Amino acid sequence: MGRYVIRRLLQMIPVFIGATLLIFLMVNVMGDPIAGLCGDRQCDPATAAQLEKEFGLDKPVWQQYLTYMGNVFTGDFGTAFNGQPVTELMASAFPVTIRLTIVAIIFEIVIGITLGVITGLRRGSPVDSGVLLVTLVVISVPTFVTGLLLQLLLGVQWGWIKPSVSSDATFGELIVPGLVLASVSLAYVTRLTRTSIAENKRSDYVRTAIAKGLPRRRVVTRHLLRNSLIPVVTFIGTDIGALMGGAIVTERIFNIHGVGFQLYQGILRQNTQTVVGFVTVLVLVFLVANLLVDLLYAVLDPRIRYA
Amino acid sequence: MPEPMPPEPYPSGGSRVPEDGAIAATGMGGAMDLATSEGETLEEPPVGPDGTGRPERARSLWSDAWRDLRRNPVFIISGLVILFLVFVSLWPSAIASGSPLKCDLAKAQEGSQPGAPFGYDGQGCNVYTRTVYGARTSVTVGVLATLGVALFGSVLGGLAGFFGGVWDSVLSRITDIFFAIPVVLGGLVLLSVVTSNTVWPVIGFMVLLGWPQISRIARGSVITAKQNDYVQAARALGASNSRMLLRHITPNAVAPVIVVATIALGTYISLEATLSYLGVGLKPPTVSWGIDISAASPYIRNAPHALLWPSGALALTVLAFIMLGDAVRDALDPKLR
Numbered sequence: 001m002g003r004y005v006i007r008r009l010l011q012m013i014p015v016f017i018g019a020t021l022l023i024f025l026m027v028n029v030m031g032d033p034i035a036g037l038c039g040d041r042q043c044d045p046a047t048a049a050q051l052e053k054e055f056g057l058d059k060p061v062w063q064q065y066l067t068y069m070g071n072v073f074t075g076d077f078g079t080a081f082n083g084q085p086v087t088e089l090m091a092s093a094f095p096v097t098i099r100l101t102i103v104a105i106i107f108e109i110v111i112g113i114t115l116g117v118i119t120g121l122r123r124g125s126p127v128d129s130g131v132l133l134v135t136l137v138v139i140s141v142p143t144f145v146t147g148l149l150l151q152l153l154l155g156v157q158w159g160w161i162k163p164s165v166s167s168d169a170t171f172g173e174l175i176v177p178g179l180v181l182a183s184v185s186l187a188y189v190t191r192l193t194r195t196s197i198a199e200n201k202r203s204d205y206v207r208t209a210i211a212k213g214l215p216r217r218r219v220v221t222r223h224l225l226r227n228s229l230i231p232v233v234t235f236i237g238t239d240i241g242a243l244m245g246g247a248i249v250t251e252r253i254f255n256i257h258g259v260g261f262q263l264y265q266g267i268l269r270q271n272t273q274t275v276v277g278f279v280t281v282l283v284l285v286f287l288v289a290n291l292l293v294d295l296l297y298a299v300l301d302p303r304i305r306y307a
Numbered sequence: 308m309p310e311p312m313p314p315e316p317y318p319s320g321g322s323r324v325p326e327d328g329a330i331a332a333t334g335m336g337g338a339m340d341l342a343t344s345e346g347e348t349l350e351e352p353p354v355g356p357d358g359t360g361r362p363e364r365a366r367s368l369w370s371d372a373w374r375d376l377r378r379n380p381v382f383i384i385s386g387l388v389i390l391f392l393v394f395v396s397l398w399p400s401a402i403a404s405g406s407p408l409k410c411d412l413a414k415a416q417e418g419s420q421p422g423a424p425f426g427y428d429g430q431g432c433n434v435y436t437r438t439v440y441g442a443r444t445s446v447t448v449g450v451l452a453t454l455g456v457a458l459f460g461s462v463l464g465g466l467a468g469f470f471g472g473v474w475d476s477v478l479s480r481i482t483d484i485f486f487a488i489p490v491v492l493g494g495l496v497l498l499s500v501v502t503s504n505t506v507w508p509v510i511g512f513m514v515l516l517g518w519p520q521i522s523r524i525a526r527g528s529v530i531t532a533k534q535n536d537y538v539q540a541a542r543a544l545g546a547s548n549s550r551m552l553l554r555h556i557t558p559n560a561v562a563p564v565i566v567v568a569t570i571a572l573g574t575y576i577s578l579e580a581t582l583s584y585l586g587v588g589l590k591p592p593t594v595s596w597g598i599d600i601s602a603a604s605p606y607i608r609n610a611p612h613a614l615l616w617p618s619g620a621l622a623l624t625v626l627a628f629i630m631l632g633d634a635v636r637d638a639l640d641p642k643l644r
Contacts, residue, residue, distance in 0.1 A: 023488065140573065
């Protein structure tokens with residue numbers, strides 16, 4: 001187990017370097033890092049040259065990347081366009097997005113798995129076809145449309161929620177945005193659980209459990225569910241990173257000041273430091289979540305052993 | 308005819324061994340059937356069902372799938388919707404008169420009326436005309452991005468899976484890197500600096516971030532196909548690499564790629580709209596549902612119709628492609644037979 005974890009951690013290094021380098025190149029080569037510093041006007045050439053020298057932008061890109069990564073690992077993510085350190089922005093943005101992601105994941109687990117179990121056990125019934133159709137529709141409607149519609153219906157027409165989230169972004173305010181963020185993944189979780197349950201329902205160990213007279217509830221929760229949840233856990237684990245990155249759209253609709261909001265601002269104002277910093281952290285979250293999922297396998301499925 | 312067991316009892320990476328021999332070669336069960344049935348036609352002289360007519364061809368995976376599809380109502384409905392969309396994107400003027408760029412501010416936010424069944428948007432443009440003309444952009448972006456991703460991804464993934472070795476490992480690590488970047492985020496970063504208002508930067512971006520998905524599928528399916536007996540036999544007979552790839556492996560490994568690509572087409576259309584909504588996708592002179600939804604969202608209280616109609620068209624289009632992909636998968640998946 002220990003050796004496996006170390007091997008996985010070592011494998012993460014090239015992926016981490018590659019992904020951050022890719023984003024770094026996209027921002028630095030495609031855009032002009034100092035264009036944002038002079039506001040909407042063009043920078044005057046002398047100022048531009050001086051700024052480039054000050055920020056080390058006259059050096060080759062690989063050297064810039066190394067300097068940047070060196071700073072990141074000593075906890076210095078640079079400063080944002082308004083002079084605030086990027087770490088401060090992160091400290092205010094990440095708690096909000098993490099709360100949003102938690103709400104979304106709770107929705108995925110509770111609603112997604114429940115619907116999946118119900119439809120998987122009653123495959124072919126009207127409930128099953130109905131839920132399947134609904135998941136297809138949810139998958140096809142883009143998140144920003146779902147979000148705008150829910151905002152229109154719940155927030156504006158019926159007045160159940162406030163159309164935009166306050167700067168505190170408490171859990172209560174994040175329920176509807178979390179549902180919107182989760183919607184597509186929720187549909188995938190439902191379909192995945194359904195397939196997995198329907199497949200395992202015919203297996204020998206379930207037949208044995210029924211034959212030895214266990215109550216149905218116990219067969220489903222202890223035997224069937226535990227084995228069927230393995231692919232679902234994988235999906236939810238890899239989804240954590242996607243949810244935090246995909247929150248840009250949801251946060252924009254409901255005016256939530258989280259990671260997506262800061263990233264969007266950073267990109268609009270061409271602030272390299274903010275963008276690369278936030279993306280670096282998001283990539284790390286994604287990689288760690290994937291590692292945790294792989295380790296969780298061994299807990300869920302004793303047949304899997306890591307040497 | 309007894310089914311020959313593949314040399315390796317189960318494909319590498321498969322931790323679960325199915326008990327049933329018929330499913331043992333899954334993933335490629337259909338391909339094996341294809342191979343044996345082709346063998347049969349060669350051995351026995353073909354006999355037509357009615358003596359004089361065309362000899363009946365052995366049913367391949369593809370003709371089987373086509374028979375299944377023709378009876379599937381989901382396939383027929385989604386196919387008709389897609390045909391209609393393609394027709395509308397080729398000849399939008401057939402069902403909508405007037406230009407989508409001709410707007411009259413005096414009519415801004417007015418509701419449904421003759422000549423404008425969907426009403427007018429915030430700029431006084433005819434929502435119906437714009438919705439009809441928006442189909443072209445969405446279908447173009449979806450189809451071209453899917454073609455690019457499918458070609459690029461399956462060539463890279465297929466070659467890596469076939470030859471293995473160092474390049475395979477390198478490619479796998481590169482796909483890992485691309486998977487670690489959230490798509491919408493990558494789109495924002497990359498497209499925010501693009502000033503062109505054609506569809507090409509968006510398509511290019513989708514190909515850039517989309518190919519690893521197809522590449523993984525193609526790699527896996529080529530590796531499974533490679534282990535089949537008939538490929539080993541072809542190698543023993545001295546077939547060249549290119550002949551084995553083109554004649555023996557590609558026809559048997561392409562089905563999963565087609566399925567994933569069809570479903571991806573729907574998601575690319577949705578992604579284009581999302582990027583346009585965020586303001587980095589297509590730029591305003593282009594008529595696109597994403598741009599229209601984005602433009603209508605501030606006026607959602609007064610003129611929800613300007614938002615609802617393009618959203619509905621977008622959802623219907625994506626739904627049609629995803630349902631088509633679902634139906635094609637059901638027909639091509641030998642496990643469900």
